[in-house]
Amino acid sequence: MAKHELVLFPSSSTSSYASEIDFKVAQSSKVHFKTEGFLRTQKKKIARQKGRKMEQHRYVFETWSQIDILDDGYKWRKYGEKRVKNNKFSRSYYRCSYQGCNVKKQIQRHSKDEQIVVTTYDGMHTHPVEKFTESFEQILRNFNIYNNFYNVQR
């Protein structure tokens, strides 16, 4: 089952620690029902730490499009949707469904101009693209970057 998946990163000292804990959580959450809450918070803590350490890639761009789900060649699993303030459209949250790759992205329509779709990528893929899509190549040529790649390394 993939509810608590084992997270594997490319070799790096800090990340192997994180994946180890994740594995423990994955195992014991099956067995001990009592401690589930503890494990959950524990897992979240780790996720947060991980996020703080590894959230090094954020990549935002806008496009003019009628469709909000643009195919970028990766496989995404939706995990949430939220209405945000001052925006009549809701923002949707996706995660890369590749095993162990926890790249996230958010998609929302611009509050002022509903023609514009804002896409936010968070993180780096730990694997190559599964399929090449020409449509995204086209988008890459046309989109409007207003906030590109930056590092949050201390």
Add this chain to the structure above:
DNA sequence: CGGATTTGACCCGCGC
């Protein structure tokens, strides 16, 4: 049956 979505609950950080 197995993976993706839906959707309200839950959680957490922050400002008051």
Add this chain to the structure above:
DNA sequence: GCGCGGGTCAAATCCG
């Protein structure tokens, strides 16, 4: 503390 805003979980549901 408390409420609010935003991000995430996870059970139910959908769909191939």
